[in-house]
Amino acid sequence: MKTSSSNSNAPVDLWSEILAAETPRPQQIGVVYSRRNPNPRNHPNQQPSDPALPCSTRVSLADPNKRVSWNRSLSTRGRTSIAVGACMVYQPGLKKDKRKPKPPLPKGKLVQPPNFEKERLYFQEVDAFELLEESPSPKKVGTWITGNMTEEGPIPAISSRLEKWLHSRRLNPICGSSSTLSKILEAPSTRMETICDLDLNASELRTLERTEGSNSLLHSAQTGDKKSFIENDLHLQTNDRMLAAQSGEGCEDIEAAVKKLSLVSTLSSIDDDHISPFSALLSICGQSAPSAFQDVFSSVSDTIVKVGEGTFGEAFKVNNYVCKIVPFDGDFRVNGEVQKTSEELLEEVLLCKTLNQLRGKDGDSDNLCSAFIDCVEFRVCQGSYDAALIRAWEDWDLKHGSENDHPKEFPDKQCYVVFVQQHGGKDLESFALLNFDEARTLLVQVTAGLAVAESAYEFEHRDLHWGNILIGRSDSETLQFTLDGKNMLVKTYGLIISIIDFTLSRINTGDRILYLDLSSDPDLFKGPKGDKQSETYRRMKEVAEDWWEGSYPKTNVLWLIYLVDILLIKKSFERTTKHERDLRSLKKRLDKYDSAKEAILDPFFTDLFLESDPKA
Numbered sequence: 290m291k292t293s294s295s296n297s298n299a300p301v302d303l304w305s306e307i308l309a310a311e312t313p314r315p316q317q318i319g320v321v322y323s324r325r326n327p328n329p330r331n332h333p334n335q336q337p338s339d340p341a342l343p344c345s346t347r348v349s350l351a352d353p354n355k356r357v358s359w360n361r362s363l364s365t366r367g368r369t370s371i372a373v374g375a376c377m378v379y380q381p382g383l384k385k386d387k388r389k390p391k392p393p394l395p396k397g398k399l400v401q402p403p404n405f406e407k408e409r410l411y412f413q414e415v416d417a418f419e420l421l422e423e424s425p426s427p428k429k430v431g432t433w434i435t436g437n438m439t440e441e442g443p444i445p446a447i448s449s450r451l452e453k454w455l456h457s458r459r460l461n462p463i464c465g466s467s468s469t470l471s472k473i474l475e476a477p478s479t480r481m482e483t484i485c486d487l488d489l490n491a492s493e494l495r496t497l498e499r500t501e502g503s504n505s506l507l508h509s510a511q512t513g514d515k516k517s518f519i520e521n522d523l524h525l526q527t528n529d530r531m532l533a534a535q536s537g538e539g540c541e542d543i544e545a546a547v548k549k550l551s552l553v554s555t556l557s558s559i560d561d562d563h564i565s566p567f568s569a570l571l572s573i574c575g576q577s578a579p580s581a582f583q584d585v586f587s588s589v590s591d592t593i594v595k596v597g598e599g600t601f602g603e604a605f606k607v608n609n610y611v612c613k614i615v616p617f618d619g620d621f622r623v624n625g626e627v628q629k630t631s632e633e634l635l636e637e638v639l640l641c642k643t644l645n646q647l648r649g650k651d652g653d654s655d656n657l658c659s660a661f662i663d664c665v666e667f668r669v670c671q672g673s674y675d676a677a678l679i680r681a682w683e684d685w686d687l688k689h690g691s692e693n694d695h696p697k698e699f700p701d702k703q704c705y706v707v708f709v710q711q712h713g714g715k716d717l718e719s720f721a722l723l724n725f726d727e728a729r730t731l732l733v734q735v736t737a738g739l740a741v742a743e744s745a746y747e748f749e750h751r752d753l754h755w756g757n758i759l760i761g762r763s764d765s766e767t768l769q770f771t772l773d774g775k776n777m778l779v780k781t782y783g784l785i786i787s788i789i790d791f792t793l794s795r796i797n798t799g800d801r802i803l804y805l806d807l808s809s810d811p812d813l814f815k816g817p818k819g820d821k822q823s824e825t826y827r828r829m830k831e832v833a834e835d836w837w838e839g840s841y842p843k844t845n846v847l848w849l850i851y852l853v854d855i856l857l858i859k860k861s862f863e864r865t866t867k868h869e870r871d872l873r874s875l876k877k878r879l880d881k882y883d884s885a886k887e888a889i890l891d892p893f894f895t896d897l898f899l900e901s902d903p904k905a
């Protein structure tokens with residue numbers, strides 16, 4: 290899936306190459322925004338709203354007339370995490386429902402065995418004997434990977450660098466995170482950079498060496514990244530801890546600082562250990578303090594172009610990347626919605642990091658694909674909106690008419706998460722499909738991607754409308770998917786798709802189940818009758834019986850059915866009546882499948898596989 294780079298310092302992959310060819314000049318970007326929850330009253334592609342439907346009364350304080358959302362009740366919104374691992378007990382708003390047991394951990398090789406050579410080198414630096422003697426046993430063995438055996442005995446599955454550090458100082462009285470999470474933590478996207486290192490002005494983001502120091506919070510604490518330190522009551526606690534660690538104020542303080550900022554303790558101890566979700570979010574983004582928002586973007590003003598907007602985020606093209614900027618934790622509404630919380634964003638980042646694992650950057654796996662947008666960096670920022678972004682926002686507003694609030698309204702204490710993603714092209718709504726082959730490859734890539742993610746993580750997207758499928762043109766004729774160890778080479782007909790926006794998604798990371806409890810968002814299911822997107826939410830609800838923590842891969846199939854409908858009804862491309870018949874019979878058969886994994890075996894897809902057939 291990866292292609293080689295001409296510049297060894299820059300991470301060039303398939304997308305970068307596609308996009309270098311596809312969108313070389315900002316003014317050529319023609320992405321038309323499609324929000325997840327279009328307001329049927331003013332969205333050209335939506336049916337007129339049912340006057341009987343209640344319209345939301347939640348409007349932004351910034352501009353009460355700007356936007357009305359018909360299907361969100363974010364006052365009750367909240368992503369929910371069910372921890373399935375030892376010590377993972379954080380379950381806000383967990384509904385007690387004993388109908389189903391907790392889903393099993395995902396199958397397949399989720400966790401790579403630890404690289405023992407690396408472990409050995411590490412332990413040379415510490416007193417290995419002492420360490421092994423003092424290491425606590427996990428309380429629930431089943432959720433830990435089995436450690437390697439050494440002459441001295443088993444090495445516990447020590448997951449993160451922070452944990453190793455704690456072990457080395459015999460300061461780890463709690464059980465550690467599972468290795469799945471640690472693997473995610475150590476993925477390239479958790480690179481620790483100072484604000485200056487996040488050089489969006491470069492034509493490519495640099496892949497920094499992931500050294501022990503550069504990727505650790507401890508390092509930040511020790512080097513004291515004061516430049517990005519923003520004085521804010523909310524964050525002082527975190528910074529105090531880090532500075533205490535820096536100044537070496539005794540083991541207890543260091544232990545507390547590191548433990549509280551390590552993912553090991555994030556979700557599980559937010560409640561009982563008074564850790565703020567904000568600290569945990571910083572931690573998972575590899576930061577000790579928020580970056581100054583304006584600094585991150587100030588040097589790239591000429592190249593910034595807005596490419597889209599969503600209910601929560603504004604998306605800007607910055608060179609070859611897209612930065613999705615999501616404000617959070619503010620106490621006023623943005624775009625008519627209550628702002629997302631640190632906690633929700635923490636889980637969203639975790640979810641993205643988990644899906645990033647499917648790209649196989651960290652070794653072999655039984656399930657691989659590049660169908661989910663590559664998130665290359667996550668950055669917590671704070672401050673008022675950058676002038677270059679505001680200019681880009683206003684340009685876009687002139688051309689497309691934004692439904693969002695003007696970002697200049699944000700106060701200077703506002704926090705944001707910047708999701709730095711690869712540019713995935715245009716969304717399906719605005720992309721002009723040329724012919725039936727392009728429609729077919731779209732369907733097979735989405736289906737295969739969902740099948741792979743289902744298999745690896747019991748993933749359900751739960752919101753796969755046409756604004757959440759991006760399409761780019763590519764020279765690659767084929768694309769590889771690996772499903773349960775079997776390789777499938779899929780014909781692209783020159784298109785590569787990327788799935789985005791995991792706000793409603795459900796995933797089993799191996800440590801915990803992340804999902805959004807849609808039962809607390811009744812408006813989501815009140816969209817116009819007959820509207821395919823609204824009907825799909827309602828069908829999902831029937832399948833889930835409004836119990837959203839459960840695993841229902843059928844929901845993925847429901848979105849595939851929606852996609853076929855969209856291709857038939859909303860998209861025009863060169864096609865014959867036979868092609869339409871084929872699509873209609875695919876839709877009928879899809880109805881009978883319970884998962885994307887079943888759907889990918891449908892005869893409709895057979896001749897789209899070049900070498901290996903998933904049935905073989």
Ligand SMILES: Nc1ncnc2c1ncn2[C@@H]1O[C@H](COP(=O)(O)OP(=O)(O)OP(=O)(O)O)[C@@H](O)[C@H]1O
Nearest residue numbers: 325597598599600601602604611710712713756790
């Ligand atoms: N990586 C990307 N590449 C290209 N365009 C993107 C990318 N990410 C987002 N966009 C554009 O921005 C729009 C909004 O992004 P996204 O759906 O992720 O935001 P959101 O706030 O989560 O939206 P929603 O209203 O669906 O919750 C997309 O429809 C797309 O047009």
